[in-house]
Amino acid sequence: MKKFGKLEYYLSALVGITLLNTFLGERFASTTLVSILIALTVIYKGFVVIDHFMELKGANRNLRMLMRLYFVLFPSLIIVSAFY
Amino acid sequence: MKSHPISTSLGIFPKSWSEDKAGRIPGNIPIWVGILSELTEFGIFFAAYFIAKFYYPEIFAQGPQSLNTALGVINTIVLLSSSYFMAKAMSHIRLDNRKKCERYLWLAVSCGALYLLVKTWEFHWNSLQGYSTSTNEFFTVYYYMTFNHFLHVGWASCAILWVIFRLRKGAYSSEENSGLEALAVYWHMIDLMWILIFPLLYVLR
Structure with missing residues (x-):
């Protein structure tokens, strides 16, 4: 049986x-809480x-820092947009 | 005369970013110049989305309900799988297992082709519902973002075919695989952009 490795685990999580x-x-409905949850999961993904x-x-x-910063900045705007 | 390898000699990034000081650069410097340019381009799209949403909140709340969410979900899973296959291809070339590497590259390119098919079907489905670029501000942003992303998947899929051709010619091994790795990081960047596009256009109301 094939091993369920790290990559397989991450694919399943994604x-x-x-x-x-x-x-x-x-x-x-897109409540603020739902938007925050979605933004956090997008950051994780x-x-x-x-x-x-x-x-x-x-x-x-x-x-790595630059890429991660990008993935904090734009999902954060999802949270900001929840307060429009 | 002193010669410098291409990965450290372009002089585009500050010295503190060099491989010696900051760590290995996956792929090569030119692909990262391309990736950072693409990130800027998509960053402008995302900024346009949030500005438009600020001015037209009701249209952007209704917009996602007009789209075929199932097709968006399928494409997300297809692209995530393609990223996984690409990572597996990289792990196999590092073991000098060209056969398995090629197999995973074919799976990745198949995912790319499937994504393009599903997206084409989605555009067709939209037009059957009467939606176009000029329907409203949401659809203008939707087509602007998704068609651009569609083009990226298209040419990156062609690049995978090129890499398969090069792999068959014996261009990559466990020692030298920077060309393959450059394509891999570019492909993952395309997946990353979809990870952001999907909730913005299909999920958030």
């Missing part, structure tokens, strides 16, 4: 979060791809 986000968006698929964890720290 797919699970995508389905959860869709459920939240479909089931509930971005960090997983940056660190484990792009393999920036342990690579160039400035590129």
Whole structure:
């Protein structure tokens, strides 16, 4: 039997979060809490791809910081937009 | 005359960003110049989205309900899977397992093709519902963002085919795979942009 490794775990988590986000968006009106939850999960998804698929964890720290900053900045705007 | 490898000699980034001081650069410097340019381009799209949403909150609250969410979810899963296949291809070339590397690259390019098919179907479905770029501000932003992303997936899929061709010619090994890695990080960047686009256009009301 094939080993369920780190990449498989992260892929499952990413797919699970995508389905959860869709459920939240479909089931509930976009309350501030839902928007914050979605923004946080987007940050997590971005960090997983940056660190484990792009393999920036342990690579160039400035590129990693820049990529992670991007994935904090724009999801944060989701939270800001919830207060429009 | 002193020669410098391309990955450290372009002089575009400050010295503190060099591989010696800040750590290994996956792929090569030119691909990162491209990636940072693309991030800026998509950053402008995201800024346009938030500005438009500020001025037209009701249109942006209704917009996602007009879209086919199932197709958006399918494309998200397809792109996440493609990123996984690309990461697996990289792990196999590091083991000099070209056969498995090629297999995962074919899976990644298949995901790219599937994404393009689903997105084309979605554009068609939208037009059947009577939606176009000029329907309202939400759809202008939607087409602006998604068609641009569509083009990126299209040319990056062609690049995967090129990399498969090069792999078959023996261009990559566990020792030298920077070209393959450059494509891998570019592909992951495209996936990252979709990770942001999906909730903005399909989920948030």
